[in-house]
Amino acid sequence: MAQLCRILSSSRSVAANLTRGMASSPLTDMLGKLNHVAIATPDIEKASQFYRNLGANVSEKVAQPEHGVYTVFVTLPNSKIELLYPLGDKSPIQAFLDKNKAGGMHHICIEVKDINEAMSLVKSKGIRPLAEKPKIGAHGKPVVFLHPKDCGGVLIELEQE
Ligand SMILES: C[C@@H](C(=O)O)C(=O)SCCNC(=O)CCNC(=O)[C@H](O)C(C)(C)COP(=O)(O)OP(=O)(O)OC[C@H]1O[C@@H](n2cnc3c(N)ncnc32)[C@H](O)[C@@H]1OP(=O)(O)O
Numbered sequence: 340m341a342q343l344c345r346i347l348s349s350s351r352s353v354a355a356n357l358t359r360g361m362a363s364s365p366l367t368d369m370l371g372k373l374n375h376v377a378i379a380t381p382d383i384e385k386a387s388q389f390y391r392n393l394g395a396n397v398s399e400k401v402a403q404p405e406h407g408v409y410t411v412f413v414t415l416p417n418s419k420i421e422l423l424y425p426l427g428d429k430s431p432i433q434a435f436l437d438k439n440k441a442g443g444m445h446h447i448c449i450e451v452k453d454i455n456e457a458m459s460l461v462k463s464k465g466i467r468p469l470a471e472k473p474k475i476g477a478h479g480k481p482v483v484f485l486h487p488k489d490c491g492g493v494l495i496e497l498e499q500e
Pocket residue numbers: 377403406408410421423431432434435444445446448469475476477478482484486487488492493494496
């Protein structure tokens with residue numbers, strides 16, 4: 340019995356040490372809030388109307404020339420939906436829409452405290468950012484995308500808080 344107590348108490352302290360170790364690791368708290376889920380659509384007016392019909396707060400369409408897309412934001416109580424439509428003839432969402440004619444979920448966007456630190460951390464894990472440097476995103480903050488082949492088949496956008 341005494342031995343069992345010793346084993347239990349030592350495994351608890353191992354768990355406590357692990358938790359403390361994790362809490363101090365820069366990777367542990369890298370990911371913040373879900374900022375948005377993006378949907379690429381072949382008809383952004385129709386997609387906007389779909390969410391307006393459901394009573395949602397839907398923004399006007401905004402051109403994002405730096406990103407080759409138009410965006411519309413649907414504001415939800417805990418996050419946002421970003422509707423995307425191609426802008427220009429080199430839009431990064433064109434190939435996706437060619438493959439997914441009816442549109443579909445394109446990326447998720449997660450907030451990080453420091454985008455440059457986050458880029459170094461993901462690179463150290465073998466995850467490829469899709470640009471050398473962050474760009475300014477739809478919310479006026481730096482963003483960078485991570486290769487979907489390194490992220491379980493999901494395109495991930497990191498946005499600085
Ligand atoms: C305004 C801003 C903001 O919120 O602030 C935004 O969101 S701008 C949102 C738009 N901007 C971006 O998406 C920028 C980052 N995206 C990119 O650089 C590109 O879209 C890539 C992700 C590299 C894909 O480029 P592209 O479509 O030309 O290449 P590709 O067709 O050869 O695709 C390569 C492989 O990745 C897969 N793939 C492509 N797009 C994907 C996606 N959205 N989710 C998951 N997988 C995807 C393809 O199926 C293919 O896999 P297989 O080889 O197996 O078939």
